[in-house]
Amino acid sequence: MEGDIAQMGKFIGAGLATIGLGGAGIGVGTIAGNFLAGALRNPSAAPGQMANLFVGIAFAEALGIFSFLIALLLMFAV
Amino acid sequence: MATEGEGSGFAIHPMDQFVIKPLFGGEHVHWYTISNVTLWMALAVLCIVLLLVVGTAKRSIIPSRVQSVAELVYGFIYNMVEEVTGHDGVKYFPYVMTLFLFILFSNLLGLLPMSFATTSHVAVTVVLALMVFVGVTVLGFMRKGVGFLGMFWVSSAPLALRPILALIEVISYFVRPVSHSIRLAGNILAGHAVIKVIAGFATLVVASPFVVGAVGAIYGLELLVAVVQAYVFTILTCVYLRDAVGDAHH
Numbered sequence: 001m002e003g004d005i006a007q008m009g010k011f012i013g014a015g016l017a018t019i020g021l022g023g024a025g026i027g028v029g030t031i032a033g034n035f036l037a038g039a040l041r042n043p044s045a046a047p048g049q050m051a052n053l054f055v056g057i058a059f060a061e062a063l064g065i066f067s068f069l070i071a072l073l074l075m076f077a078v
Numbered sequence: 079m080a081t082e083g084e085g086s087g088f089a090i091h092p093m094d095q096f097v098i099k100p101l102f103g104g105e106h107v108h109w110y111t112i113s114n115v116t117l118w119m120a121l122a123v124l125c126i127v128l129l130l131v132v133g134t135a136k137r138s139i140i141p142s143r144v145q146s147v148a149e150l151v152y153g154f155i156y157n158m159v160e161e162v163t164g165h166d167g168v169k170y171f172p173y174v175m176t177l178f179l180f181i182l183f184s185n186l187l188g189l190l191p192m193s194f195a196t197t198s199h200v201a202v203t204v205v206l207a208l209m210v211f212v213g214v215t216v217l218g219f220m221r222k223g224v225g226f227l228g229m230f231w232v233s234s235a236p237l238a239l240r241p242i243l244a245l246i247e248v249i250s251y252f253v254r255p256v257s258h259s260i261r262l263a264g265n266i267l268a269g270h271a272v273i274k275v276i277a278g279f280a281t282l283v284v285a286s287p288f289v290v291g292a293v294g295a296i297y298g299l300e301l302l303v304a305v306v307q308a309y310v311f312t313i314l315t316c317v318y319l320r321d322a323v324g325d326a327h328h
Contacts, residue, residue, distance in 0.1 A: 051162060051313055058310040062257040065264040072267075076093075 010074050017071040024064020031056045092274035096198055096267070114194045115202070122183040122196070130179075151179070155312065162316035166323045173213075174319075177206065178312040185266060185304035189297070197307075198266040200259060207259035210315050218322035229321055258314055265307050269300040 035053045039046035100111045107113055129151075133144035141149060155178050159171045181197060188195025196202050218226035230247040232240060273296055280289040 051158065054306070054310055055313060055317060058261060058314060059257075061265075062261050065261050066257070068264050068268060069260055 010078060014071040014074040017067045017074065020067025020070075021064045024061055024067075027060030027063070028057050031060055090274060090278055092271040092278065095194070095270060095274060098199075115196050115199065118187055118194045118196050119184065119202075122180060122187055125183045125187065126179045158313060159316055162313065163320045164324045167316065167319055170319060170323070174312055174315055177210075177315060178308055181206070181262065181311050182305065182308035185308055186301075188266065188270070189300055189304060195266050195270055197262055198270060200263045203259035203263040204255070206262075206311075207255040210258065210318060211255040214318045214322045217319075221323060226322070254318065258311070262307050262311050265303055269296070269303055272296055273300065 031053065035046075035049065035056075038049075098107050098113050098115055100107055100113050101117060102112060104111065129144065129148050133142075133148050136142070136145070138145065152175070155175045156168075156171055159167055159174050163170070184197045184202075185195070187193055188197065218229075222228075230244045230251070232243045232247065235243050273293055276289055276292050276296065279285045
């Protein structure tokens with residue numbers, strides 16, 4: 001075994017940071033699922049809301065990307 | 079990064095593909111060095127010129143295949159700008175179109191084997207996002223004057239809550255360029271790294287048949303991500319632009 005405690009902490013921290021991806025998954029799933037539920041009830045209104053769908057997904061996803069960023073920073077920058 | 083790969087068990091380190099190398103010799107990368115980033119950015123611009131200038135040069139009434147693709151993209155982005163920012167935003171359509179095409183072709187060219195994904199670098203996407211951020215802020219103050227600050231003062235909320243909401247709105251306004259750029263770079267970076275990580279498992283003989291299928295599947299997903307991220311970047315640009323030029327309150 002080589003490396004030190006700081007190295008170990010980096011890897012553990014990077015692994016813990018990936019938990020944030022679960023939150024992004026929940027968010028994106030909620031948005032897409034609700035969109036589909038609404039679109040099946042009123043299919044004629046669905047195409048007009050595609051932009052809102054993608055904007056919503058993008059906002060939810062950004063927070064998951066932040067946790068990915070933390071993982072990258074821990075691995076390569078700290 | 080390359081040195082870390084030697085101990086990690088991967089035949090190829092998943093991050094090696096993002097190393098910036100000077101094209102014509104030399105060790106260091108200065109701001110004027112012609113590197114692989116420069117090459118692939120220039121190729122993206124070349125592709126846009128081929129699509130829009132050469133593809134539509136004949137301007138036939140019955141469009142050729144390339145011309146109809148160019149017309150489709152033009153119409154798609156034009157409708158998006160008009161729909162999201164309103165009639166006043168159409169003036170800024172050329173900029174949005176430029177952003178969309180540049181990001182789209184950078185993403186797609188980055189998916190070619192042995193190529194370089196320029197949009198995977200935060201340095202590239204931060205410039206794109208900051209231009210939007212600074213542009214929208216300047217435009218907002220030019221068109222609305224001090225009234226532009228009214229977007230931080232949520233008049234539909236109870237009076238006691240408004241200072242807190244204003245603080246949150248200000249913070250979220252300044253986080254915009256961060257999330258705008260990191261979203262694009264992070265998506266492309268993560269996608270390419272995942273492909274390389276899975277491809278790295280091909281050195282295990284037992285796993286190699288699955289690796290072929292998995293890399294193919296993820297490559298298909300990445301094609302989708304490349305287009306969707308270009309779309310998301312431009313539609314968020316339109317949403318931010320609406321704050322500056324539109325009169326709609328949110």
